[in-house]
Amino acid sequence: MTSSPSYSQELPKWENINERACYDLAGAKALKQYELTCRQCAEKLQLTEAKIVPLNEAVDSLKGMHQSLTAIIARNNKTITRQEALIDRQTSLLDEAEVWSLKGAALPWTITAVVTVAAVSFSLGLSY
Secondary structure: OOOOOHHHHHHOOOOOOOHHHHHHHHHHHHHHOOHHHHHHHHHHHHHHHHHHHHHHHHHHHHHHHHHHHHHHHHHHHHHHHHHHHHHHHHHHHHHHHHHHHHEEEEEHHHHHHHHHHHHHOOOOOOOO
């Protein structure tokens, strides 16, 4: 019996002949293996589905975790932005405080100098 090559007949050598029906039912029928492999295909599909269902559930769970983590990251970004604004404000207030502190530290010296100059001027004015 010769037939034109079908996909099932062109599978790699490592593929099991009995699994050909899982790939190409028409080719399997042509090879007279349909009855033998149909049951095997059903079992293989059940095993595959048994593996896929938990994986799909895990993917759904991971999607939920991803969404909640994305929301947490968004909240953290807002908090960081607010914190950066507060830090900028506190830095400017600290700079202002330093300026006023320097002015405040210079005030006694300024008063002393003014009083000294006034006293010297007054005493020089009286002596003439």
